Amino acid sequence: MKATSTLVALGMAAVAAQAAGAAELRLAHWLPPQHTLQTTGFEPWIKSISDASGGKVTMTIFPAQQLGSATDHYDMARDGIADITFVNPGYQPGRFPIISAGxxxxxxxxxxxxSKAFDSWYRAYAEKEMADVHVCMAFVQDPGTIHSREAMRVPGDIKGKNIRPAQATMGSYVNLLGGASVQVPAPEAREVIARGAADAITFPWDSVYLFGVDAVTKxxxxMPLYTTTFVMAMNKASYEGLADDERKVIDDHCTSEWAEKISAGWADQEASGREKALSQKDHTVYKPTAEEMNAWKESAKPLTDKWHEQVKAAGGDSEAIFSAFKSALAAEKALAE
Structure with missing residues (x-):
């Protein structure tokens, strides 16, 4: 009842704001409010939108799953529970096959x-693959790796282990290597490792510290194993209901350039976590040999084959889509060799 009352109150506030000639939008995400993406990404983005609109378009942030679970943020944008949401498509395996190339x-x-390359590439497919919402922008997280309770060095070390994967493709990778994936949202990751339900996690470096996972993975x-994809999804009615000048401000802030800007501070923060781990005597950071890196890359090849199959099954030209993705990354000097 309390949650329903809150949503009703939010809806009434939005109506009142619109009646006053302003657009007051709700931005929902599932990260802690002190997260770098909020402080260096969302907040400057929102301020820029407010400034560009002369104060006509404002936003209120609802962090930490206040309006719904991390896994539900796409549907929250679709259903208007929030006007804009922060979506991890990988939380719903198989639903969005094209974007999972990232x-x-x-x-x-x-x-x-x-992120700049990823956004510019995905714009060609977003309207069809995410037809329920208005896709504002897409970006990727700084590359993550494996953090574990016990030492792991080669792909064979995954066999028989329970791993919390960052996204659907990492879940498939864990299974491919003989491990079992433990699917929980990021805010619940520390707990499952602490109680022994998982042996390791795939996570970006500083998130290990932000979510307290450093206490249970040493x-x-x-190695830059993977990235996670994200989308800023907007409720279609909220977007289409804006005045023309307000919608233009939103459009001007839903660009590949903004995808890079909004993710930049977070990228720097995540990268700093590696230096933290290296500086701590009770943590071990293992650098794979060239031979071990080749083994990791070889072990991951079936995932690309599976991606092609899924995209073809959804009616997409997987070869052309994949080639376009690689070209976009290469143009921004972000393609791995």
Whole structure:
């Protein structure tokens, strides 16, 4: 009843704002409010929108799953529970096959140029694949790796282990290597490892510290294993209901350039986590040899084959789509060799 009352109150506030000639939008995400993406990404983006609109378009942030579970944020935008949501498509395996190219291992080397490239590439497919919402922008997280309770060095070390994967493709990878994936949203990751339900996690470096996972994982593999994809999804009625000048402001802030800007601070913060781990005596950061890296990359190849199959099954030209993705990454110097 309390949640329903809150949503009714929010809806009434939005109506009142619109009646006053302003658009007051609700932005929902599932990260902690102190997360770098909010402080260096969402907040400057919102301020820029407000400034550009002369204060006519404002937003209120609802962090930490206040309006719904992390897994539900796409449907929350579709259903108007929030006007704009922060979506991890990988939380719903198989639902969005094209965008999951950004989850494939050893593809993206950095999140800044990688985000700009990823957004510009996905715009050609977003309207069809995510037809329920208005896709504002897409970006990727800084490359993550494996953080574990016990030392892991080669693909064979995954066999028999329970791993919390960052997204659907990592879940498939864990299964491919003989492990079992433990599917929980990021805010619940520490708990499942602490109680022994998982042996390791695939996570970006500083998120290990932000979510308290550093207390239960002391071993780290120093390699850019994967990225996670994200979308800023907007409720269609909220977008179409804006005045023409307000909609233009939103459009001007839903660009590949903004995808790079909004992810840049987060990328720097995540990268700093690696230095933290290296500086701590009770943590071990293992750098794979060239031979071990080749083994990791070889073990991941079936995931790309599976991606092609899924995209073809959905009616897409997987070869052309994949080639376009690689070209976009190469243009921004973010394609792994």
């Amino acid at each position: 989850e494939l291992p050893f593809m993206v080397t950095n999140a800044k140029g990688g 071993h780290h593999i120093d």
